[in-house]
Amino acid sequence: MNSSNKSGRPRDPSVTRSIEKATLKVLGNDGYQALSILHIAKLSGVSSTAIYRRFPTKEHLVIHVVGKLYKSFSLKETGAFREDLIHAISTICAAAKNPVIHKTMPALLSALGEHSEIGTALMDAVILPRREFACGLIEHAIERGELSPDTNPVMLIDMLAGYVFYRTWTLHRPVGPEEVVDLVDFALRGSQST
Secondary structure, three states: OOOOOOOOOOOOHHHHHHHHHHHHHHHHHHOHHHOOHHHHHHHHOOOHHHHHHHOOOHHHHHHHHHHHHHHOOOOOOOOOHHHHHHHHHHHHHHHHHOHHHHHHHHHHHHHHHHOHHHHHHHHHHHHHHHHHHHHHHHHHHHHOOOEOOOOOHHHHHHHHHHHHHHHHHHOOOOOOHHHHHHHHHHHHHOOEOO
């Protein structure tokens, strides 16, 4: 997500960390709408030029920070498909409860349709890595005979993640741990191998 350093001296990682820290603070306290490059520059103690060298827009900066946050919610594959899928969906729920992600994601999701470059960056940094991982879980379960061969991994994971997104950002009713189990079990009933 960082702009590449095509020429000149290398970027100072401590400056990037200061920018990220200030961005997290503003997003967590005040939300996406309150964030501006000038505000981040003042809070981080760096120039707005230093920020723009790393991130061409406010949206790129926010996607970078949110992408790093999402990476902190680890995914795992143990071979116990149901439990791995419950864990994958639970990480989406846990991430959605993070104050920065919770306050920021609606604005970023709205950018998906409005700005193709921003939408692509959001998909690449946040959505696709988790989706691909979860699809891999499903594909491996199909290979082991745990799911029907005609199971569509993309459709199944999109249904599960879509439910979490809808409940969290449309209904403002986060999905709890017991409901994740019920959701996964409900979705798998129609996909299990007979």
